Amino acid sequence: MSLARDLEALAIDIAQDAGALARMRRQEGVAIAATKSALADIVTLADREVEALIRARLAEARPEDGFLGEETGAERGTSDVTWVVDPIDGTVNYAYGMPQYAVSIAAVIGEPVAGQWEAISAAVYAPALGEVFHAARGAGAWLGDQQLAVNAEVTPAGGLLATGFGYDPATHAGDLARVARVMPMARDLRRGGSAALDLAYVAAGRLDGYFERGLAPWDHAAGALLVAEAGGECTFIAGDDTNPRPLIVASSPSIFERLLQLSLDD
Ligand code: LIP
Numbered sequence: 001m002s003l004a005r006d007l008e009a010l011a012i013d014i015a016q017d018a019g020a021l022a023r024m025r026r027q028e029g030v031a032i033a034a035t036k037s038a039l040a041d042i043v044t045l046a047d048r049e050v051e052a053l054i055r056a057r058l059a060e061a062r063p064e065d066g067f068l069g070e071e072t073g074a075e076r077g078t079s080d081v082t083w084v085v086d087p088i089d090g091t092v093n094y095a096y097g098m099p100q101y102a103v104s105i106a107a108v109i110g111e112p113v114a115g116q117w118e119a120i121s122a123a124v125y126a127p128a129l130g131e132v133f134h135a136a137r138g139a140g141a142w143l144g145d146q147q148l149a150v151n152a153e154v155t156p157a158g159g160l161l162a163t164g165f166g167y168d169p170a171t172h173a174g175d176l177a178r179v180a181r182v183m184p185m186a187r188d189l190r191r192g193g194s195a196a197l198d199l200a201y202v203a204a205g206r207l208d209g210y211f212e213r214g215l216a217p218w219d220h221a222a223g224a225l226l227v228a229e230a231g232g233e234c235t236f237i238a239g240d241d242t243n244p245r246p247l248i249v250a251s252s253p254s255i256f257e258r259l260l261q262l263s264l265d266d
Pocket of ligand 1: 070086088089090091092163164165166167193194195196212214215216219
């Protein structure tokens with residue numbers, strides 16, 4: 001089997017064990033461990049425990065690989081592979097007891113920098129929903145054993161789109177202005193709270209498109225590969241002096257250019 005398929009299988013296996021731990025801790029009750037970039041940006045003890053499990057399993061299976069995780073940061077490896085991990089994407093949903101959270105694990109090759117790496121394997125597991133989205137470069141995107149495809153066309157009513165908002169209240173005006181620019185092409189808007197699941201839903205045709213500024217690399221590393229392998233377009237635009245927050249836009253090809261232009265800030 002190819003490296004991408006081997007790493008996909010490993011990512012699925014570890015994501016399922018990690019997700020089972022996250023779900024068990026959720027049922028036991030969640031403790032907020034700290035806040036990070038803003039009061040709303042929380043980390044739970046489960047985030048830390050789940051990332052530790054993922055990191056240990058990867059170190060055992062692939063000791064030469066690098067790691068980039070939301071809770072424990074970056075460590076260079078000696079191979080060309082880096083694992084980009086969000087132990088619980090949708091942390092606030094998780095803390096509030098909502099089921100829209102996921103373990104997101106991606107294997108990338110090249111420089112471990114968003115926009116420079118090539119993702120080759122991905123697993124996004126939503127334990128409370130019992131869904132495992134996965135992909136290997138060149139082998140398609142899947143929900144379990146069901147192959148995924150983005151919606152080829154959107155309805156005359158417009159696209160069902162999703163977005164998200166930053167933890168920092170100072171970013172909300174810009175985010176809301178972006179929503180106002182995009183709404184004329186939308187039939188409706190969803191704010192699910194997990195970028196990994198928003199991207200997985202674009203790949204599955206449950207959404208026509210998704211756009212968000214301010215994501216961290218681990219939020220989108222796996223989901224972007226799902227979209228690409230499902231026939232969609234997904235672009236990462238790094239932050240700059242005008243807007244330091246990077247932009248992710250993903251959709252079916254039929255609406256991508258229009259969604260990208262409307263998502264970009266004036
Ligand atoms: C979250 C993303 C979500 C975004 C939130 C947050 P976390 O990641 O999945 O799309 O809107 O602000 O970044 O913090 O739950 O890993």
